Structure formats: structure tokens, C-alpha cells
Amino acid sequence: MSVKKLFPVTQPLKGTLTIPGDKSISHRAIMLGSLAKGTTIVENFLAGEDCLNTISSFQALGVTIDRQGTRVTINSAGATNFKEPTEPLYFGNSGTTARLMIGLLSGFPFLSVIYGDPFLTVRPMDRVVVPLKSMGAKIDGRANGSMLPLTIRGGATKGITYTLPVKSAQVKSALLLAGLFAEGTTTVIEPTLTRNHTENMLKAFGADIQVTHNEIKISNKNSLQATDVQVPGDISSAAFFIVAAAIVPGSSLVLKSVGLNKTRTGIIDLLLQMGAHITISNEKTIGGEQLGDISIVYTKLKAVDIEGDIIPRLIDEIPIIALLATQAEGTTTIRDAKELRVKETDRIAAVVDVLTTLGAPIEATEDGMIIHGKAELSGGKVSTYNDHRIAMLGAISSLITKEAVVLDDISSIAVSYPQFFEHMDQITTP
Numbered sequence: 558m559s560v561k562k563l564f565p566v567t568q569p570l571k572g573t574l575t576i577p578g579d580k581s582i583s584h585r586a587i588m589l590g591s592l593a594k595g596t597t598i599v600e601n602f603l604a605g606e607d608c609l610n611t612i613s614s615f616q617a618l619g620v621t622i623d624r625q626g627t628r629v630t631i632n633s634a635g636a637t638n639f640k641e642p643t644e645p646l647y648f649g650n651s652g653t654t655a656r657l658m659i660g661l662l663s664g665f666p667f668l669s670v671i672y673g674d675p676f677l678t679v680r681p682m683d684r685v686v687v688p689l690k691s692m693g694a695k696i697d698g699r700a701n702g703s704m705l706p707l708t709i710r711g712g713a714t715k716g717i718t719y720t721l722p723v724k725s726a727q728v729k730s731a732l733l734l735a736g737l738f739a740e741g742t743t744t745v746i747e748p749t750l751t752r753n754h755t756e757n758m759l760k761a762f763g764a765d766i767q768v769t770h771n772e773i774k775i776s777n778k779n780s781l782q783a784t785d786v787q788v789p790g791d792i793s794s795a796a797f798f799i800v801a802a803a804i805v806p807g808s809s810l811v812l813k814s815v816g817l818n819k820t821r822t823g824i825i826d827l828l829l830q831m832g833a834h835i836t837i838s839n840e841k842t843i844g845g846e847q848l849g850d851i852s853i854v855y856t857k858l859k860a861v862d863i864e865g866d867i868i869p870r871l872i873d874e875i876p877i878i879a880l881l882a883t884q885a886e887g888t889t890t891i892r893d894a895k896e897l898r899v900k901e902t903d904r905i906a907a908v909v910d911v912l913t914t915l916g917a918p919i920e921a922t923e924d925g926m927i928i929h930g931k932a933e934l935s936g937g938k939v940s941t942y943n944d945h946r947i948a949m950l951g952a953i954s955s956l957i958t959k960e961a962v963v964l965d966d967i968s969s970i971a972v973s974y975p976q977f978f979e980h981m982d983q984i985t986t987p
């Protein structure tokens with residue numbers, strides 16, 4: 558346990574931060590770079606614990622991966638040379654590694670045994686296991702194969718057509734990765750668009766993939782070609798400092814080279830609706846992914862309802878959006894976000910607990926929360942639930958509380974944002 562006591566700031570936040578690499582894209586770069594024969598160089602890789610677990614999984618499958626800071630060099634003999642892992646693969650806290658790897662490993666005839674930390678162990682895996690079994694993969698494990706640890710023996714799979722019953726990029730991606738090795742065509746239909754980094758990167762690596770609005774088709778026709786990846790900054794990490802600038806009066810921050818893929822920019826659209834002063838500059842597209850610099854200047858905000866198709870576009874930002882809502886004028890209702898209950902922790906319960914501890918008027922609902930603003934926040938001792946985004950919510954809250962905030966354990970932050978406190982110091986030290 559690593560406790561941290563944080564004090565409110567007495568002056569506006571100022572400065573420029575370069576946000577670390579996107580977690581979702583970093584995972585996918587290691588996966589596709591390992592599947593492709595040849596050398597793939599990944600720049601601005603997120604060296605957080607989750608993505609490091611993805612690297613070690615592929616090393617266990619026989620791929621040579623060398624990391625120097627945020628630059629990763631993958632030398633792979635190609636997917637056909639993957640070897641049966643001698644040890645169980647450990648995915649730590651990483652839901653993305655787990656779901657995507659179950660899909661990918663379904664393409665291989667050898668036995669893989671996979672497990673994670675106690676928090677990942679209670680998260681649902683049946684959402685990928687059920688469709689992958691119908692493709693022919695043999696998957697078994699705890700709770701009738703719905704929870705880790707699991708065993709997977711893949712190979713000889715056949716493409717299916719599958720309409721996603723949950724709004725999940727992880728499920729979509731698991732099926733697309735399985736589709737790379739399945740006979741025939743695998744078609745995934747998603748009623749609501751979710752992050753599309755897998756599709757973008759599969760195209761860049763030369764896969765036989767077609768995307769038409771909400772339908773994706775993939776086949777095993779093309780083998781992947783090694784392709785260098787430049788990972789944009791993670792908008793889900795940037796979100797903590799975007800909100801910081803939006804709630805500390807007089808602040809002005811610039812966040813450099815942040816990913817601006819439309820499937821991820823719900824938080825920017827939301828802030829604009831709330832009346833924020835937010836601008837984007839230096840926009841470019843690399844490897845099918847948009848990026849640019851985000852500038853935000855403090856201004857008063859009004860509450861808006863958050864529901865429907867925007868939810869998957871800001872799902873990981875909801876904890877910090879809840880804090881934002883406490884500082885907006887009026888009542889914010891968040892709906893259609895039941896998925897939060899099966900994230901790293903039950904994020905509806907955790908957010909409501911943290912913000913209630915700090916004195917905010919907030920109520921949980923079955924699929925979201927109701928937050929009344931504008932609220933004055935006191936300090937207090939906050940439980941972080943071993944969830945990186947809940948710990949960072951607590952830390953950013955401390956900027957505007959009346960007294961100190963004590964976080965019971967900040968170690969989870971290393972999952973997605975190892976430099977988080979350095980960055981906090983950078984913008985709070987005049």
C-alpha cells in the first residue's frame with residue numbers, strides 16, 4: 558500500500574504537458590507487431606504495467622521484444638512460429654490484454670493457460686469466450702469458462718457473424734483477432750460504435766479487413782506485414798488534466814500530441830456542450846489515428862445530461878467527468894453506463910463513494926449517477942479500490958478541496974500513467 562496526502566492548490570494551473578502513449582493502441586501495437594513477420598518499431602509506447610504484461614505474454618510465445626523506455630523493437634518470425642508457452646501467461650490487472658489475447662490465442666492449436674491479478678480474476682470473460690467457442694475454440698476455466706484462470710486450445714476455427722450484445726471494443730477486437738486465423742469470413746456488427754483502433758491498425762498492417770459503418774469483415778487471406786507504429790498520447794490520461802484545468806479557476810493548460818480518434822473524443826464534445834474553452838491545434842493523422850494538441854482555459858460550466866451513443870466515446874473518462882460535474886452549475890445525469898460496473902472495479906460505486914467522502918451531492922443509479930453542482934468539496938481519506946482511474950480521480954479532486962485528501966493507495970496508477978504525479982507537480986508548481 559502506498560498512501561499519498563495531497564493538498565489543495567492556491568494558484569491556477571499553468572503549463573504544457575506531453576501526455577504518455579495511448580494504452581489501447583500500445584497493447585494493439587505489441588499484438589500486431591508480434592503477429593507480423595519482421596521488425597516493428599513502436600514509438601511512444603505506454604510503459605505502464607498493463608502494456609508491459611502484453612509484452613511479456615508475447616515473449617512467452619517466442620517473440621523477441623526489446624524495450625528502451627518508450628521505444629519498443631519487436632522482432633518476430635511471424636505468427637506461424639509462435640510456440641506453446643511453457644508457463645501460464647500472466648495479464649496482471651489488464652482487461653484489454655485478457656480479452657484480446659483470448660481472441661488471438663483462439664487462432665493457435667497449442668494450449669495456453671492464462672490468469673491475472675485478483676481484480677481481473679473476477680471480471681467477466683464469457684463475453685469473449687461464448688462467441689469464440691462458437692468459432693470452434695476450446696476454452697475452459699472457472700465458472701464454466703467465464704472467469705480467469707482459463708485454458709485455451711485454439712486452431713481450426715471458422716468465421717462467424719456476430720452482433721455485439723455489449724458495447725465493447727474489447728469483444729469486437731477479440732473476434733477480429735480470432736478472425737485473422739479462422740476459415741472464411743468473420744463479421745462483427747456493432748450497434749453502437751466503440752473505439753476502432755484494432756480496425757485502424759489491422760488495415761495499416763495489411764490485413765484483409767473491410768469496415769462499413771457498423772459492420773466489420775475480416776478473413777485469414779493476408780498475413781500481417783511488419784509496420785512501425787507511432788502511438789499518440791492517451792486522451793483517457795489527458796482527461797485528468799483537461800478536467801483539472803476546467804475546475805481550477807484561472808487555469809490554462811496545453812496537452813501535446815493527444816490521440817483524437819473520433820471514437821474516443823466524447824470528453825471534448827461534452828466539455829464544449831458544457832461551455833468550456835477548449836481548442837485543438839497541430840492536427841495530423843498517423844497510421845490511421847488522428848492526434849493534436851488540446852488547449853483548455855478555465856471558464857464556468859453548465860451541467861448537461863450524458864447518455865446514449867456518446868457513452869462508449871467517454872466510458873473510461875466517466876470517473877473524472879463525475880468530478881467535473883460537481884463543479885458545473887445544475888444537475889448532471891449519466892445514463893446507459895452500466896458497463897462501468899464491470900471495469901477495474903465497480904466504477905459507479907467507487908466514484909460515488911469517493912465523491913461522497915469528499916462531500917459532493919452524488920447518487921448512484923443502476924446504469925450511471927446523478928450529480929448536483931456546483932458543490933464545495935471538503936477533504937478526507939479516500940479509498941482508491943486498486944483502480945488507477947479512481948486513484949487519479951482522488952488526486953485531481955484534491956486540487957479543489959478545502960482540506961487535504963489522503964489516498965489509501967496510489968500504486969494502481971502505474972497501470973496507465975506512471976508519470977502522473979510528476980505531471981501534477983509540473984502544473985501546480987509556479
Ligand code: S3P
Nearest residue numbers: 581653724725726727728872873
Ligand atoms: C478498451 C476498451 C474499453 C475500455 C478499456 C480499454 C480497449 O473496454 O474501457 O479501458 O483497449 O479495447 P470495453 O471494450 O470492455 O468497453
